[in-house]
Amino acid sequence: MPANQGVDVPNVRKTDYALLDITDDGYLSLLTSDGSPKDDLKVPEGDLGSQARSAFGDGKHVVVHVLAAMGQEAVFSITAREQG
Template sequence: MAEPNDAQHEHTFESADAGASTTFPMQCSALRKNGHVVIKGRPCKIVEMSTSKTGKHGHAKVHMVAIDIFTGKKLEDLSPSTHNMDVPNVSRREYQLLDITDDGFLSLMSDDGSTKDDVKVPEGDPGDKINKLFNDEGKDTNVIVLTAMGEEAAIDAKEAPKG
């Protein structure tokens, strides 16, 4: 009768592990401006940091202002400097742009030749830049995709180097 339990337990462990690998803990006092941090469950880039010393026996507090790397929304956090905060594992990858679909998705190819079709054309500046390079100028375009905590977004584009 032990089998179903083992299988169930193993599954729980895998999903917990998968979630945990997207971030790692770091003490507040070790965080730096322009670094990344998780605030209210969102991956953010720190734009301002200040440390306030409290009373004689109080703990220093770190005040952070950060911008959500996917939505651009401003978030703030106040935390004791000795506390740990989650830092998202953020990766940047460059893909060659093959096409832009009618429904606004990028058709991308990585270095190994595999294709990726699940990244939307971003709104605003990066999206306009991608469209301008690819559609208006007909350039070979590379798109930079940022990935963190299971989300991804195209954040920039540039003309592909001539090989």
């Protein structure tokens, strides 16, 4: 590719949310940094979803790490630690 040609690069944003609940229909109930709720992300499938459910069920403080790009959002990581 010639050096004078531009390349479109997606703007990728990483955001961390506190996990408040996991709904019966498989959605994450999250808390944003400004204190407002966010309820539009599904529990991820596979090991990541199992990790989130297990840590939340054990009463741990769970932080959900989300990547957003091109109008899409996806959970890419979970961090869990003991309450207190």
